Amino acid sequence: MPADLNLRLGLPGSDQTDVDAAKSNKRASPEKAEDTASNGVPAAKSADDHETAPAPKAQIVGWPPVKSYRKSTAAAVKKAEAESGMYVKVSMDGAPYLRKIDIKLYNGYSHLLTALEDMFKLSIEREGYKGSEYAPAYEDKDGDLMLVGDVPWEMFMSSCKRLRIMRGADARGLGCAQ
Amino acid sequence: MCMFQSVMNYFPEEVLDHVFDFLTSHRDRNAVSLVCKSWYSVERFSREKVFIGNCYAVNPERLIDRFPRLRSLSLKGKPHFADFNLVPHDWGGRVYPWIEAMAKSRINLEELRLKRMVVSDESLELLAKSFPNFKSLVLVSCEGFTTDGLAAIASNCKFLRELDLQENEVDDRKGHWLSCFPESCTSLVSLNFACLKGEVNVAALERLVARCRNLRSLRLNHTVPLEVLQKILVQAPQLNDLGTGSFTHDPNSETYVKLKNAMKNCHSIRSLSGFLDVNGRCLPAVYPICTSLTALNLSYAPGLFSNELAKLIYHCKKIERLWILDTIGDKGLGVVANTCKELQELRVFPSDLYGVGNAAVTEEGLVAISAGCPKLNSILYFCQQMTNAALITVAKNCPNFIRFRLCTLNPVVPDAATNQPLDEGFGAIVQSCKGLTRLSVSGQLTDQVFLYIGMYAEQLEMLSIAFAGDSDKGMLYVLNGCKKLKKLEIRDSPFGNMALLSDMGKYETMRSLWMSSCQVTLGACKTLAEKMPRLNVEIISENEGGAGEGEARLDDRDRVEKMYLYRTLVGPRTDAPDFVWTL
Numbered sequence: 001m002p003a004d005l006n007l008r009l010g011l012p013g014s015d016q017t018d019v020d021a022a023k024s025n026k027r028a029s030p031e032k033a034e035d036t037a038s039n040g041v042p043a044a045k046s047a048d049d050h051e052t053a054p055a056p057k058a059q060i061v062g063w064p065p066v067k068s069y070r071k072s073t074a075a076a077v078k079k080a081e082a083e084s085g086m087y088v089k090v091s092m093d094g095a096p097y098l099r100k101i102d103i104k105l106y107n108g109y110s111h112l113l114t115a116l117e118d119m120f121k122l123s124i125e126r127e128g129y130k131g132s133e134y135a136p137a138y139e140d141k142d143g144d145l146m147l148v149g150d151v152p153w154e155m156f157m158s159s160c161k162r163l164r165i166m167r168g169a170d171a172r173g174l175g176c177a178q
Numbered sequence: 179m180c181m182f183q184s185v186m187n188y189f190p191e192e193v194l195d196h197v198f199d200f201l202t203s204h205r206d207r208n209a210v211s212l213v214c215k216s217w218y219s220v221e222r223f224s225r226e227k228v229f230i231g232n233c234y235a236v237n238p239e240r241l242i243d244r245f246p247r248l249r250s251l252s253l254k255g256k257p258h259f260a261d262f263n264l265v266p267h268d269w270g271g272r273v274y275p276w277i278e279a280m281a282k283s284r285i286n287l288e289e290l291r292l293k294r295m296v297v298s299d300e301s302l303e304l305l306a307k308s309f310p311n312f313k314s315l316v317l318v319s320c321e322g323f324t325t326d327g328l329a330a331i332a333s334n335c336k337f338l339r340e341l342d343l344q345e346n347e348v349d350d351r352k353g354h355w356l357s358c359f360p361e362s363c364t365s366l367v368s369l370n371f372a373c374l375k376g377e378v379n380v381a382a383l384e385r386l387v388a389r390c391r392n393l394r395s396l397r398l399n400h401t402v403p404l405e406v407l408q409k410i411l412v413q414a415p416q417l418n419d420l421g422t423g424s425f426t427h428d429p430n431s432e433t434y435v436k437l438k439n440a441m442k443n444c445h446s447i448r449s450l451s452g453f454l455d456v457n458g459r460c461l462p463a464v465y466p467i468c469t470s471l472t473a474l475n476l477s478y479a480p481g482l483f484s485n486e487l488a489k490l491i492y493h494c495k496k497i498e499r500l501w502i503l504d505t506i507g508d509k510g511l512g513v514v515a516n517t518c519k520e521l522q523e524l525r526v527f528p529s530d531l532y533g534v535g536n537a538a539v540t541e542e543g544l545v546a547i548s549a550g551c552p553k554l555n556s557i558l559y560f561c562q563q564m565t566n567a568a569l570i571t572v573a574k575n576c577p578n579f580i581r582f583r584l585c586t587l588n589p590v591v592p593d594a595a596t597n598q599p600l601d602e603g604f605g606a607i608v609q610s611c612k613g614l615t616r617l618s619v620s621g622q623l624t625d626q627v628f629l630y631i632g633m634y635a636e637q638l639e640m641l642s643i644a645f646a647g648d649s650d651k652g653m654l655y656v657l658n659g660c661k662k663l664k665k666l667e668i669r670d671s672p673f674g675n676m677a678l679l680s681d682m683g684k685y686e687t688m689r690s691l692w693m694s695s696c697q698v699t700l701g702a703c704k705t706l707a708e709k710m711p712r713l714n715v716e717i718i719s720e721n722e723g724g725a726g727e728g729e730a731r732l733d734d735r736d737r738v739e740k741m742y743l744y745r746t747l748v749g750p751r752t753d754a755p756d757f758v759w760t761l
Binding site: 061062063068072074155 | 259261262263264319345346347373375428429430454455457459477478480483527528529560585587589618642644669
């Protein structure tokens with residue numbers, strides 16, 4: 001039987017070919033073995049079991065041994081962070097439709113710009129605007145069009161309402177002072 | 179009768195009483211009470227503090243009968259594996275009967291410390307109303323109460339000094355429990371409500387802090403914003419233990435500047451925690467405090483980058499206890515190793531609880547710490563991988579471990595370099611650390627590791643085993659070798675009846691044994707229960723169906739899913755739910 005048809009204790013990517021059957025702890029009542037998500041370690045099963053590949057997130061109850069209080073606090077934080085995303089629209093000159101990103105996910109300008117480059121498959125000016133590439137601009141709380149990068153990141157996060165990736169030529173007027 | 183005994187009997191009881199006053203440790207007092215009848219008698223009337231490690235080992239009546247002058251009680255309820263959802267809800271551990279009995283007997287209770295117990299609002303209300311001198315309530319990993327119960331405590335306990343809630347699951351009714359502290363309450367020394375989820379009345383909080391001039395320890399919850407923290411610190415610069423609430427703000431704002439100044443003025447803070455919601459760029463405000471910190475808990479601080487953590491730790495040269503998330507990375511642990519030469523206890527918790535392999539610490543971080551921190555004696559380390567070589571190095575560097583808990587995120591991962599089991603690594607730890615009292619093992623392990631543990635871990639009191647071993651021999655090595663073993667907890671390991679029944683008397687020398695998903699059968703458990711009447715052998719069913727259903731299904735040859743046994747003076751408990759069957 002091909003090794004990857006066995007459910008085993010290893011996480012995907014680990015070389016767990018030598019986990020004993022003894023360690024897989026076949027359960028007393030075989031009909032419970034399917035309920036791997038809540039009941040325990042998935043036992044080594046036969047090939048005609050409905051699960052033909054190890055579930056990437058096969059959860060073992062109580063492992064890693066972290067207090068449920070700690071787990072629920074972490075989950076609550078993750079949830080809060082996810083819910084309170086700061087989504088802003090991103091437009092690119094010439095593109096037919098806009099995108100939306102959560103600026104909370106980025107830890108700084110360079111991280112943001114790299115993500116935008118990835119998203120739009122272009123390259124963004126970082127220093128000075130020679131007019132040949134794209135320049136990142138944003139619309140702030142007052143509705144003004146500003147060049148990205150002048151203010152501290154925190155301030156940018158709270159004042160940015162919308163991002164606009166301008167074609168270099170149009171952005172020359174926004175060139176930064178020094 | 180020897181000369182010594184007659185000399186000691188010559189002393190009047192008051193003298194013995196006075197002498198015993200100097201004995202503070204429970205173990206010493208327990209030892210003293212076993213010397214002779216008169217010492218037992220003097221000791222029991224003079225004991226004010228009692229610690230009960232398993233609430234079902236005795237009952238309230240026996241406690242009160244033996245120690246009528248009881249003032250301070252510590253109780254522990256559920257088995258340790260309840261922390262990891264292995265014990266069904268409603269298993270037991272209710273504190274109400276204890277409070278009720280003490281109230282009826284007019285015990286002058288002043289302190290109550292509970293761990294892993296079920297505490298209802300009724301219990302808290304009864305507690306608050308029954309003991310006029312009540313001073314200190316510490317609840318750790320408890321559940322079953324709401325903020326209404328806290329309101330009762332706040333309203334009624336006139337001399338309350340300490341209300342310390344650590345990691346409890348509290349139903350927050352978003353009431354005004356904090357406002358229930360009357361204006362006349364000025365006695366608070368310690369207030370910890372970090373685990374509460376709901377908002378508190380911040381004006382009431384500020385006033386409370388302002389009038390409690392003896393306040394030394396304050397831990398806020400995540401709803402208390404930074405602006406309020408700043409105002410509190412101005413009112414209470416004498417604090418020596420602070421738990422921040424939310425720690426995010428615009429670092430360019432005036433509030434943040436005021437906070438920085440307030441913190442500079444807090445010369446006594448030695449312990450810092452919280453950061454339940456944190457913006458890394460606000461961390462510099464705490465740098466002035468860092469230089470005198472001895473304890474730092476950042477393990478609940480989400481989303482701090484490794485370099486931010488490292489920068490903070492760089493200032494913490496006196497730290498003795500550090501709790502942190504694995505986002506610190508091996509590199510960050512290197513900074514700890516170079517900076518924190520006074521470090522005694524380190525806990526590295528996993529940040530990625532649901533995913534796969536985003537953990538940032540490996541054996542390298544552990545080795546670095548062991549090399550850099552000569553005073554290290556206690557570690558809890560969750561890591562992606564481990565090697566025998568690393569553990570052997572750690573053992574050589576740190577022979578002073580008293581607690582060593584290693585948790586590999588994959589419970590059966592072998593040595594990352596050699597693919598061998600981790601037997602030799604843990605073997606080195608137990609051989610080198612002669613004072614080891616607590617050990618948790620993980621990773622791929624055979625019976626060999628238990629041979630080492632049985633052979634070398636002479637002081638071991640608590641051992642946690644998961645997914646380890648090959649046969650009964652493993653468990654036998656431990657039971658035969660570890661003479662001081664008090665608590666043994668085993669899950670998902672192939673230990674069975676032969677090991678369980680080989681030395682039944684051993685269990686009376688221990689507090690408890692937990693075995694789940696092992697190979698013990700119902701028949702063996704029945705045999706054990708029959709032969710050892712002073713043990714409660716509990717079979718806990720997975721399904722919370724009736725005991726009748728459970729009993730009918732199981733045959734003596736069937737494996738038992740969860741067994742918990744413990745020594746007791748009072749027989750099977752009367753409050754066991756349906757799914758718990760005491761044999």
